[in-house]
Amino acid sequence: MFCRQCEQTVGGKACTVAGVCGKDENAAILQDVILHLLKGIGVYVERAGISMAKRGGLDRFVAKALFSTLTNVNFDTDRLKSIAFDAYAIREKLKSDIKFDGELPEIVHWIPKEDLKDLIEQGRLVGIMQDPELNEDIRSLREILLYGLKGMAAYADHAFILGKEDEEVSNFFYKGLASIVDDSLGIDDLLNLNMEFGKANLKCLEILDAAHTQHFGNPAPTKVSLTVKQGPAIIVSGHDLLDLEQLLEQTEGKGINIYTHGEMLPAHGYPGLNKYPHLAGHFGGAWQEQQKEFDNIPAVILMTTNCIQKPRDSYMDRIFTTGLVEWPGITHITALDGKKDFSAVIDKAIELGGFDKEKKDKDILVGFAHNAVLGVADKVISAVKTGKIKHFFLIGGCDGAKPGRNYYTDLAQKVPQDCVILTLGCGKFRFNKLEFGDIDGIPRLLDCGQCNDAYSAIKIATALAGAFDCDVNELPLSFILSWYEQKAVCILLTLLSLGIKDIKLGPSLPAFVSPNVLNVLVDKFGIKPISTPENDLNAILHRKGGASMSKEDFIAKIVDLGYEWAEYEHEGVSGIAIRKDENKIFISDEGIETQDWEKIKKGIPDLTYMSRIVGYYSRINNWNKSKLGELKDRHTGDYVVKDSCK
Numbered sequence: 001m002f003c004r005q006c007e008q009t010v011g012g013k014a015c016t017v018a019g020v021c022g023k024d025e026n027a028a029i030l031q032d033v034i035l036h037l038l039k040g041i042g043v044y045v046e047r048a049g050i051s052m053a054k055r056g057g058l059d060r061f062v063a064k065a066l067f068s069t070l071t072n073v074n075f076d077t078d079r080l081k082s083i084a085f086d087a088y089a090i091r092e093k094l095k096s097d098i099k100f101d102g103e104l105p106e107i108v109h110w111i112p113k114e115d116l117k118d119l120i121e122q123g124r125l126v127g128i129m130q131d132p133e134l135n136e137d138i139r140s141l142r143e144i145l146l147y148g149l150k151g152m153a154a155y156a157d158h159a160f161i162l163g164k165e166d167e168e169v170s171n172f173f174y175k176g177l178a179s180i181v182d183d184s185l186g187i188d189d190l191l192n193l194n195m196e197f198g199k200a201n202l203k204c205l206e207i208l209d210a211a212h213t214q215h216f217g218n219p220a221p222t223k224v225s226l227t228v229k230q231g232p233a234i235i236v237s238g239h240d241l242l243d244l245e246q247l248l249e250q251t252e253g254k255g256i257n258i259y260t261h262g263e264m265l266p267a268h269g270y271p272g273l274n275k276y277p278h279l280a281g282h283f284g285g286a287w288q289e290q291q292k293e294f295d296n297i298p299a300v301i302l303m304t305t306n307c308i309q310k311p312r313d314s315y316m317d318r319i320f321t322t323g324l325v326e327w328p329g330i331t332h333i334t335a336l337d338g339k340k341d342f343s344a345v346i347d348k349a350i351e352l353g354g355f356d357k358e359k360k361d362k363d364i365l366v367g368f369a370h371n372a373v374l375g376v377a378d379k380v381i382s383a384v385k386t387g388k389i390k391h392f393f394l395i396g397g398c399d400g401a402k403p404g405r406n407y408y409t410d411l412a413q414k415v416p417q418d419c420v421i422l423t424l425g426c427g428k429f430r431f432n433k434l435e436f437g438d439i440d441g442i443p444r445l446l447d448c449g450q451c452n453d454a455y456s457a458i459k460i461a462t463a464l465a466g467a468f469d470c471d472v473n474e475l476p477l478s479f480i481l482s483w484y485e486q487k488a489v490c491i492l493l494t495l496l497s498l499g500i501k502d503i504k505l506g507p508s509l510p511a512f513v514s515p516n517v518l519n520v521l522v523d524k525f526g527i528k529p530i531s532t533p534e535n536d537l538n539a540i541l542h543r544k545g546g547a548s549m550s551k552e553d554f555i556a557k558i559v560d561l562g563y564e565w566a567e568y569e570h571e572g573v574s575g576i577a578i579r580k581d582e583n584k585i586f587i588s589d590e591g592i593e594t595q596d597w598e599k600i601k602k603g604i605p606d607l608t609y610m611s612r613i614v615g616y617y618s619r620i621n622n623w624n625k626s627k628l629g630e631l632k633d634r635h636t637g638d639y640v641v642k643d644s645c646k
């Protein structure tokens with residue numbers, strides 16, 4: 001096996017003996033077999049030009065099969081083998097139903113071996129290292145596309161379950177899969193395809209958002225209790241809101257408390273789900289805590305999608321799976337005509353009896369999806385215009401088990417009080433139980449939802465850009481993302497396809513991104529790895545005069561150069577005003593934001609020059625829009641004070 005699709009891959013290189021995630025070699029190779037067959041289907045659909053109308057249930061199958069290969073989803077070799085043979089049978093039926101006489105590559109005729117041992121040997125030859133001679137940048141770009149497709153498949157599957165699909169999204173699965181085995185595509189073609197994919201994934205996020213909000217209503221700010229109540233309990237983890245709804249319906253009036261876990265937390269914001277009084281609260285933290293959280297509790301666990309870890313013996317008999325998530329030996333609940341019968345889960349919860357006493361804890365706030373935030377857009381915009389909100393930080397993505405993720409807790413805590421944090425995904429469990437307070441009634445921590453709800457953050461950002469008549473990159477908004485698995489890859493590609501720059505990514509860079517591909521991402525999009533919370537905040541907020549100069553040092557230097565200076569504050573914009581001869585210079589403490597420009601000019605009528613504390617300043621009548629934009633993008637560096645004011 002050779003798998004490096006997630007952040008916890010062995011040594012930051014690849015899992016080659018067994019997965020850190022718990023995936024054994026057979027499961028890993030069977031997933032490669034599934035992907036090989038899906039690529040063959042992709043090639044056939046593309047070459048034969050089979051339209052969505054003629055594909056019937058194929059689109060749904062492809063999304064499900066891809067989703068089954070995502071990290072922490074399916075560990076069951078029997079099930080994975082059966083998905084592989086379904087893919088083979090579907091491909092053969094497609095070829096016989098819709099004939100294509102043109103030339104076809106060997107992958108379209110590849111036949112999986114029936115015997116598991118033979119199939120595994122055959123599967124060893126079709127993984128990502130299939131061609132050891134392949135150019136590493138091509139392999140890297142193919143992998144990025146493949147992992148993006150897996151992430152989009154997860155979102156498409158959630159949308160399908162709620163009756164939504166989209167032609168552009170479905171078509172891209174085949175185009176992407178076929179492109180991964182198209183040797184005629186070079187580096188530029190694959191880069192462009194990854195950007196095209198990002199746009200298709202935006203569409204997918206949009207239909208999923210519509211599926212959720214049309215079915216469950218728009219999320220609204222909602223307090224969620226972390227208190228564990230006395231009585232029988234079912235803990236629901238994963239992302240599938242429909243499973244939660246069906247379980248809530250089937251447990252009504254039975255005296256069972258239903259708790260969300262991990263990425264199910266945002267469910268509490270939806271009116272269609274929080275109307276059930278027995279949706280009692282939220283239990284635990286992010287997915288990687290589950291083994292110790294589920295140990296020794298008298299509660300049943302239902303895993304609805306990805307995020308399962310190897311269950312401990314202590315709860316093997318009280319954990320259930322449903323949907324695409326499966327673990328060998330664990331009872332799996334299947335759907336019949338879209339309905340699931342959770343009787344076994346409910347009976348087990350009653351048999352266990354649940355928690356014998358209440359364990360009191362605090363409340364947290366969720367439900368700040370796009371509709372809720374944009375509903376108070378006027379308030380937010382006015383707070384930005386009056387300088388009460390200086391900056392927005394989107395700190396989101398996946399959580400994970402590897403060390404180094406305390407960065408996100410420290411960063412959130414160090415974000416200045418006049419800044420707002422938007423968050424989504426399970427990365428928020430690093431800080432969502434902390435107190436952040438509010439700015440004029442706007443909470444400083446706004447939880448937009450699951451990783452699936454990246455669409456909300458994008459909608460909020462584009463709406464703010466519209467309100468300020470600027471580009472998203474000109475907003476006082478920074479993206480600091482954490483990645484773990486492939487859904488983060490598809491969201492990152494969507495952000496890049498929208499032209500969003502200067503994203504900071506951590507806790508480590510993906511093993512599948514080659515050095516040259518990384519250079520392209522850095523050059524084109526300014527992607528940077530996270531460093532320390534202090535350095536990153538300084539760089540984002542331009543708080544220092546450069547790595548080698550503090551404000552104090554800068555002032556000492558300008559005094560040496562013969563300037564007079566004074567602290568200056570006007571309409572919430574602070575800095576120092578300095579004067580030499582007849583020229584006045586304003587130097588901002590925290591960098592000059594576009595919206596501060598007019599305020600500063602009004603506050604110092606005879607202002608001649610302006611700068612941040614970097615020892616670099618210029619005549620203000622030389623400043624145009626791009627100069628302002630340039631200033632906004634400037635980060636810390638090794639600046640030198642020069643007397644260029646004469």
Ligand code: SF4
Binds near residue numbers: 004007009014071
């Ligand atoms: Fe390793 Fe991650 Fe692949 Fe699991 S999914 S085998 S942990 S790289």
